[in-house]
Amino acid sequence: MSEADRTSYLRRRYGGSQSVMDRRERRFVGEMLARIGPVARVLDLPSGHGRFTPMLREAATSRLVCGDHNEKNIAALLAEEGDAGTPIDTVLVDLFERLPFDDGEFDLVFNFRFFHHIFDAARRRHVVAELSRVSGRHLVVSYYDDVFVHRTQKRLWKHRKHRRTLPMVPRPQVHAEFAAAGCRVVEDRAVLPVIHAHRILLLEKR
Ligand SMILES: C[S@@+](CC[C@H](N)C(=O)[O-])C[C@H]1O[C@@H](n2cnc3c(N)ncnc32)[C@H](O)[C@@H]1O
Numbered sequence: 001m002s003e004a005d006r007t008s009y010l011r012r013r014y015g016g017s018q019s020v021m022d023r024r025e026r027r028f029v030g031e032m033l034a035r036i037g038p039v040a041r042v043l044d045l046p047s048g049h050g051r052f053t054p055m056l057r058e059a060a061t062s063r064l065v066c067g068d069h070n071e072k073n074i075a076a077l078l079a080e081e082g083d084a085g086t087p088i089d090t091v092l093v094d095l096f097e098r099l100p101f102d103d104g105e106f107d108l109v110f111n112f113r114f115f116h117h118i119f120d121a122a123r124r125r126h127v128v129a130e131l132s133r134v135s136g137r138h139l140v141v142s143y144y145d146d147v148f149v150h151r152t153q154k155r156l157w158k159h160r161k162h163r164r165t166l167p168m169v170p171r172p173q174v175h176a177e178f179a180a181a182g183c184r185v186v187e188d189r190a191v192l193p194v195i196h197a198h199r200i201l202l203l204e205k206r
Contacts, residue, residue, distance in 0.1 A: 004072065004075070004076055005076055005079070005080075006049040006050055006051075006076045006077060006079065006080045007080070009049045009076065010022075010049065010051060014051075020192070021191060021192065021196070021198070022051075024191050024192065025112075025142075025191055025198075025200070026052075026055070028189055028191065028200050029052060029055060029112075029140065029200065030055060032140055032187065032200065032202045033055065033056075033059045033140075035186075035187075035202070036108065036138050036202070038059065038061045039059055039060060039061065039107040039108040039137070039138065040060070040061050040062045040063065040107050041060065041062060041063045041065075041105065041106045041107050041108075042056050042059060042060040042063070042064045042065070042106060042107065042108045042109075042110060043064075043065045043067065043101070043105075043106040043108070043109045043110065043134065043135075044056050044064065044065070044066045044067070044110045044112075045065075045066075045067040045068070045093060045095065045099075045109070045110070045111055045131075046067065046068040046069070046070075046073075046093075046095065046111070046112075046114055047066035047067060047068050047073070047074070047077055047090075048068060048073050048077070048113075049073050049076045049077055050066065050076070050077030050080060050081065051112075052110065052112060053066060053077055053080075053081055053088070054081075056110060057081075057085040057086045057088065058085070058086075059108070060086045060108075061086065062086065063086065063087065063089065064086050064087070064088050064089070065088075065089045065090070065091060065101075065106070066088055066089070066090050066091075067090070067091045067092070067093035068092070068093065069092060069093060069094045069095070071092055074090045074092070077090070078090060095114065095127050095130070096123055096126065096127070098130065099130045099131075099133070099134050101134040102134070103133050103134065104133075104134070104135065104136030104205075105134050105136070106134055106135055106136060107135075107136055107137045107138060108135070108137065108138045108139070108140065109131050109132075109134060109135040109138070109139045109140075109141075110139075110140045110141075111127075111131055111139070111140070111141045111142070112140070112141075112142045112200075113142055113198075114127070114142075115127070115141070115142065115143035115144065115167070115169070115174075116143065116144040116166045116167050116168070116197075116198075117166075117167075118167055119167055124167075124169070124177070125177055128177045128178055128180075128181050129181050131181075132178065132181035132182055132183050132203075132205065133181075135183075135205055136205065137204065137205055138202070138203070138204055138205075139178075139183060139201070139202075139203040139204075139205075140200065140201065140202055140203075141178075141200075141201045141203065142191075142198060142199065142200045142201070143169060143174050143198075143199060143201065144166060144167065144168040144169065144197035144198055144199070145168060145169070145170065145171050145174075145190070145197050145198075145199050146168040146169065146170045146171075146197070147168065147194070147195075147196065147197040149194060149195055150168070150195065150196050150197040151165075151168060151197070154166060166197075168197050171188065171199070174201070175188070178201070178203055182205055182206050183203040183204065183205055183206065184203065184204055184206050185201060185202075185203055186202040186203060186204050187201070187202040188200070188201045188202075189201075
């Protein structure tokens, strides 16, 4: 999923019915950011084309690091972001490796729309452990819960580019994996309850 320009990527990816998801995701993230208040150092990983960069620049008071393993996506993000606001560092990072950051280096670690691309439980636990390690305080992480309506719709809907299955992890299991990595759940919110599997977690290091 790379496209040179952020605006056209977001228009294609979040046009039509997906615009409802996009609006609700931005709203809920905004409410979570307001709840935790200003944070000095923020990591957005994977940042993709920078859908949340403007919001995170506003939340971060001293530093925002945007990481992704696709350099075209990072280039698209930088092309749309000016110099005004909290400075951005960008970094090419593979989430399945050890992250190139110190323990507790960030006050907020933001990981959005990545978990439902992890097909292997051991890899998912590695990502949980690494995101938790580099956060000193807060995490916002999204994932797909195991939701019958959404799972069934995926199986039945026939579309050329459509995946029949996506990793959906039951909510208690996600909570248990973060608890094992030293995080407590502050809030866990469905983006579109009952219909869609996507949920947004606000976590805090214990
Ligand atoms: C669905 S996009 C989400 C981007 C952004 N968080 C958002 O919500 O708009 C997933 C991103 O994960 C990145 N990605 C995929 N595998 C990765 C990996 N192993 N390490 C780091 N980034 C990865 C892709 O390049 C892509 O930009």
